[in-house]
Amino acid sequence: MTEHSTTTAQSRPDAPASASSGIDRSALARFGQEPLGRIPVLDVEPVVDGGRRPTKAVTGEIFTVTATVFREGHDAVNATVVLVDPDGGEHHVPMTCTNPGLSHWQAQVHADREGVWTFRVEGWSDPYATWEHDGTIKVEAGVDVELMLEEGARVLERSLDADEHTEVDREVLEQAAHTLRRSALPVADRLHAGTSPEVEAVLARTPLRELVSASPSTTLLVERPLALTGAWYEIFPRSEGATQDPDTGLWTSGTFGTAQERLPAIADMGFDVVYLTPVHPIGSANKKGKNNTLDADELDPGSPYAIGAAAGGHDALHPDLGDFDDFDAFVARAGELGLEVAMDIALQASPDHPWASSHPEFFQIRADGSIAYAENPPKKYQDIYPVFFDNTPDAVYAEIRRVIQVWIDHGVRIFRVDNPHTKPVNFWQWLIADVAQDHPDVIWLAEAFTKPMMMRTLAKVGFQQSYTYYAWRSTAAELREYVTELATETAPYMRPSFWPTTHDILTPYMSNGGVTAHLVRSALAATLVPTYGIYAGFEHVEDVPRPGAEEHVDNEKYEYKNRRWDEPADGRPDLSGWLTMLNRIRREHPSLHWLRNVSFHQAEDENLLVFSKHGGGAGDGSAQDTVLVVANLDPYAVRGSRLHLDLPALGLSWGDRFRAHDLVTGATWTWDDAPYVELGPGYGHEPVHIIHVTTA
Template sequence: MDTQTSTTPEYNGRDAALPTGERTDLTAYLAQGTGESPQVVLGRPGIGRIPVTGVTPSVDGGRWPAKAVVGEAIEVSATVFREGHDAVAATAVLLDPEGNRHSEVRMTPGAPGTDRYHATFTPDRIGMWSFVVEGWSDPYGTWEHDAVIKIGSGVDVELMLEEGARLMERAVKETKQRRKPALNLTEAAAVLRNSNRSVSERLAAGLSVQVKGALTESPLRDLVSPSPVQRLEVQRERALYSSWYELFPRSEGARLDENGRWISGTFRQAEPRLHAAAAMGFDIVYLPPIHPVGRVNRKGPNNTLTPGESDPGSPWAIGSDEGGHDAIHPDLGTFEDFDHFVETARGLGLEIALDLALQCAPDHPWAKAHPEWFTTRADGTIAYAENPPKKYQDIYPINFDNDPAGLGAEVLRVVLHWIDRGVKVFRVDNPHTKPVSFWEWLIRTVNNSHPEVLFLAEAFTRPAMMHTLGKVGFHQSYTYFTWRTTKEEITEYVTDLAGSSADYMRPNFWPNTPDILHDFLQNAGPSAFKLRAVLAATLSPSWGMYSGYELCEGAPLPGREEYLDSEKFQYRPRDWDSYEPGGSNHGRSIAPYITRLNDIRRDHKALQRLRNTVFHDVDDEQVICYSRRLESGETAGGPEDVLIVVVNLDPHATRETLVHLNMPALGLDWFDGFIVEDLITGTTYPWQEHNFVRLDPYFQPAHVLHVRRL
């Protein structure tokens, strides 16, 4: 009998084993042979001869890799210093996934007196990259400083000139210069020693542009001291930049038969919504669970315990005698229908995201076959889910404590099952209610063989858990954006997200979900839905909305932050045709506005990154202004991309106010004038540091302005 040894690390409930090859030691780095004998203590690095500290990006001291996407400019910084007064410098070295030196960048000093140095890398493919910062003593920099002062004061003139000549000769011998730079250095050495020339001419030869250029390109480096290796996990761009659209396939085409019984919609009937999502500019369509729904304790409309005979129940109550997490609800169609749905999406440039909800209906096959995967109460019953005062009698939560290896293997099998059917994105339901170590193991194991697969954490929970889920591997995270509605709240929150946490946690802004209808949108008009969409789409590189948002659906369950007649518990077919041009509801949909926002996002790289947001002063607290700037290094060689967004946060009243711009943040001088084009309306305006704006919430709730130089 053939046997095959599995290379998948086993999940044991305690340690999330990482794939081999992900090392944090300096072995691969040292093997590159710099030829300079860096001072390194292997295993647990000590401080080098030239101290290098505070290296960023670094997640919890290198315990987890920092994150990047292909083509994203990553700033590396470190504190580099030494004893005494000799000059120091630093080089950032980027190592590719094979451990080869991919690129080396001479770091530039930051603010005077801080000893901080900075450089920018742009990784060009997926993989586990790494980098080190090399601190080194700069003999040329030391000589230049001392020579200018001493020779200018008439002290040790000949000695300083001779030391400079010897540095030039050393550089010719030691550096890897080509003929022309080497010739410049040789000539400089000769002039430095030429007593027939004036002292100023001799010194100028050692300080010439040619000499400095040669020694910047290939510097003399003494006492080279590398930092510990830091990992940088580079993923596909969709991990950072994406636009999500959520829909329930069962509602598309759902109808009542002649006996008043509901008939479910199917995957085939839902395919027109794929075309609509693509037309609105979305690139991911997210489906709530598509599995069989349990019949035991099934919920009725508005979460009642009295379902009708044909009520569908909550799709998150997964499993019945028709199957579990690896099955499709028969009302939706067959696996062939699902495959056709995925292929149709792919042809439209869309990806399908599936819900990964690790919970079960009481009649899920797991409940019978593996009762040890659940929590048994003192009376012998299995505990259902609760989030007081909410009760979910139709759902059994999973318990990872009794059989972590068996449960982990089954979940991995389910995920790989859907990956084999073309699913590359998973929205994970309530990951904060499962062990963090499990997610670290699962995501790393999946990405080891399928690096293109992405996981979004739906974790509306405490910050420590949200941040740690990002650290251990989740590619994106839901956020508190839904509850940030004032200028102060938005400014503080986005500033925090774009800070150091951006090394590992990528936000995804959703103004609504099937679970959450914030008070701001309840019974509100299109102005409220438009302004929240503008904020979500222009403040975060990833955003999403739940189907019906474009219709401004806002009827709440009285006294709750939930939808009335929630689609979670019943079919909710919509007459989409009536909202098309010529339809009876044409004009009541903000789909054209959503489409324009997504088009702007696709056309402007500045909106596809996270760290480049600057808030500007506005006299009115109900108006917010921020800019998004991307310099030419990340725009594929084109000009820099600068956008200014001004939003009226009051959905009921026109606001007139002054905006005061931080001009250097836009790459401009304080007294520069420039032209802006409103990318929503096409109107152009001359702008400067101080600008008057008038925003009508009904007709123009926001400016999205593209900066054009005069």
């Protein structure tokens, strides 16, 4: 990133913009107008809700700032992005006019550390560019020669007022001004002295900026990289190490100790986050049985989302899992392996929850005096009460904030929030901001499969990440449209997390497509967006749906499950190697760490999805990594097609040929803009190419 670390005397935004800056502008306010600066600066992006919400980025993430900047007449105008770091230091990034006819300017910027930044766009008059243009034309035409050369010398002398010039740069400008006035020299030599590449370079580094006019400042919240990029792995702790007596059929719950034994395998597959479904005591009132039935017996464990029993509520651990020493040991071991622990926060309560007796005002009371169950008519969730925020909001807010602090104090820095769209948005806005005051590294993931406006608003008020509609976007056209929206329209504030399956979701594509569907959807999730997740059991292609529902049969929410990780596969699919490969590719290719750099290409067969990621690196644009993905979305048949690649989107020029190294198979080809590919279902004829693009 090219930047100027300070602002010249001529560029101060608070300097008088014109002789009329003292004019009473109350008439503008009367008509609801904001006064324009001397140089109009309009349409600055990315700005969220007119600047009322912060624009988001992570450290090193490159994003594009755009604006419309122009001025009256024919004098040259220029523009700069000014990033202001958390300590108040200013970093100037020159903008480029990409469409002179529309006065469209842009610059790629990034922030190099976490914290609350701001950015603004400054438009300014460029006296040197004006003189260089006019002076060259007039002098070469023999018009006003001496006058134009003198005016050039004076422009260079004005630019010497900047304190930021080095001694070498100052000498370049002084010598050029002196030469412009040397009447004994040929006119062409004098003009060249004022327009030389050396002079242009000095004034590009430290320009003479006059009539500087600034846009309003926009807040830029810069967070740690895991807020944007990470690979998640979900487990039910009670299933990890659970055992069943072969004679009686009785189960013994897994514990934090046995779940800890699974961590090395998760880390070896290359995941960054191990996500735990709720680990709290489970109520027995109206407990759900296998496959969400209402006839549970005393040996059924119940749903971990029915939180609360005599052993405690949201601030307690299920006794079967262990105590806080065991939990702390689990978190510590995860950290040793390079994993962070994400906890599930489900703000609902079993009828046995301590809140039900000590704080009945935390729930909605019906006309008959009973507490309202959770409902999504005609569905009823008889094992849980939803928290109600409107009776005593201050008390509810304070209690939930206390609960969150319990887990923060035990080393948790990531919270996956269950159904946040069923709670007040302003509560989340307050909670996330309050936690961030002392713990700015905490990350919140919204599990909100709901209306787009609610999902977007949750992101705007603080959630760093969000589940998405990815599971239900299965055609190439659907995926192109949806990912384009995520990478452009909502990217300044919403970070998508793609999951092929979850403990709640098993789509027909996944249940009908077998191994190939699992290969394709995990590869797409891992490469289309920076954060994706895998639910345990995916490796063994658990794909049988419960009749009448898009979820797994014998659902782990309602029973123990032993996936026999320590036993040979015995003919069962094992995709752990595939997931390991995907995570290795993600780590080794920085272009996959970003969201906004995706480009889509064409295939003659609509069953093929073709896209690329270009850029990445350390944030300064120096490392230009390029990955091209071609996926056969048809899980049942081999598909062959000619591709039509946008070579500039790959960092190449039209007509180039390039080296295409397939990171899946290890094969290497030389491709042009129209290669033919053939992809098939299953192992041995993989349905996905993940291509590292390099020059041929």
